[in-house]
Structure formats: C-alpha cells, structure tokens
Amino acid sequence: MSKISSVLVVVVLLFATSALAETYTWVDSSGTLNFSDDLSQVPRKYRKKVKVRGDMGPGMPAEVESKEEMSASKEKGETAKDTEKGNTAKSGKAAKADKKDGLYGGKSGASWKKEFDSVRDQIDAVDKQMEANNSRMQQGKMTRSEYLSNEYSNRSLQQKRNELIGKLESLNEQATKAGLPSEFR
Secondary structure: OHHHHHHHHHHHHHHHHHHOOOEEEEEOOOOOEEEEOOHHHOOHHHHHHOEEEOOOOOOOOOOEOOHHHHHHHHHHOOOHHHHHHHHHHHHHHHHHHHHHOOEEOOEEHHHHHHHHHHHHHHHHHHHHHHHHHHHHHHHOOOOHHHHHHHHHHHHHHHHHHHHHHHHHHHHHHHHHHHOOOHHHO
16 A cells, blocks of 8 residues: 555655746747747847746746846845736836837837737638639529538638638737737728
8 A cells, every 4th residue: 555655645745746847937039928938049139138937826026026127136136925916017118119110019000000900811712712602603503512612611711711800800809908009901
C-alpha cells in the first residue's frame, strides 16, 4: 500500500509543478496580444514589455510583474501597488497618445477600415455564390445529384456567412472598446 501512496504523491507533485507554469504575454507592433510559456520564444524587442502571468487559480493575482519591472521597482523602493498604479496611469496616457496619433487599440483608422471592408467583401462574395446556386436550382434543368450538391453547397455557404457575420460583430465590439469612430467602420 505504501508503494501506491508514494507513486500517487509523485504523480500529484508532477502535475502540481506544471500547473504553476508561467505564461508570458506581449503586444506586438500590429497590436496583437501574444502568449508563450517560454521566455525564449518572446522576440527580443518585446522582452522589456513582456508581462508574466502566473497561476490563474482563485486567490492568485491575475498578473505578475515582469522581472524587469520588479528589479526596477526594487531599485526605486516602490511597492507592487505603487508600480501597478504607475502602470495604470501609463496605460491611460498611452490611450490618450493613441487617440492623438490616430491609433485605436494600437491600429490606425485606415487599418480598421481595411479590416472591416475585408470581412464585408467576404460576406458579399458568399452572398453572390449563394445567389448563383439558387438561380441554378430554379432553372430546373439538373439531375437530382446536382440539385442536392447545390443544396449542400448553400448550407455550407450559409454556415460560412454566419461565421463571417460573427466575425464582423466581434470586430465591431473590439472597435467600440478601442474608441474607433463610425467613419472607419
């Protein structure tokens, strides 16, 4: 019985150490939030801005300071709360600077517009394909297998259209959070 207990303890400890793994997050130049569990996978130019996220379980802080921030705050004699307040103030200043520079959520208005137009163009293309299939089906000069194939194609196209509509809605929510004016949507 003691062998089973000791094996069980070893297995539990192995899983417990992997649960405490750190995750590194950073925002790249295009405004994309990236994640990695290996610091060496973070590009060098973003390592100073990397955020270290530890265990996200209950009772743990959601975000842990990066090693550079901790050493800098120790040198200055700041506490973690002081550093957090400074980071919040910096992010507020960065948001104001973004608006002044014409950036919304790290992207320019033209970039947002291009993304919105791309999704809308994809929806239009799907609509045209569905319309072409429907006109073929209404002609009545096709075999049963061709008719069923068109019907199946329309169902697939409708599903793709629904996904694109969801993507457009998600993009709109992101744009709203970033404070993007309606002229770029």
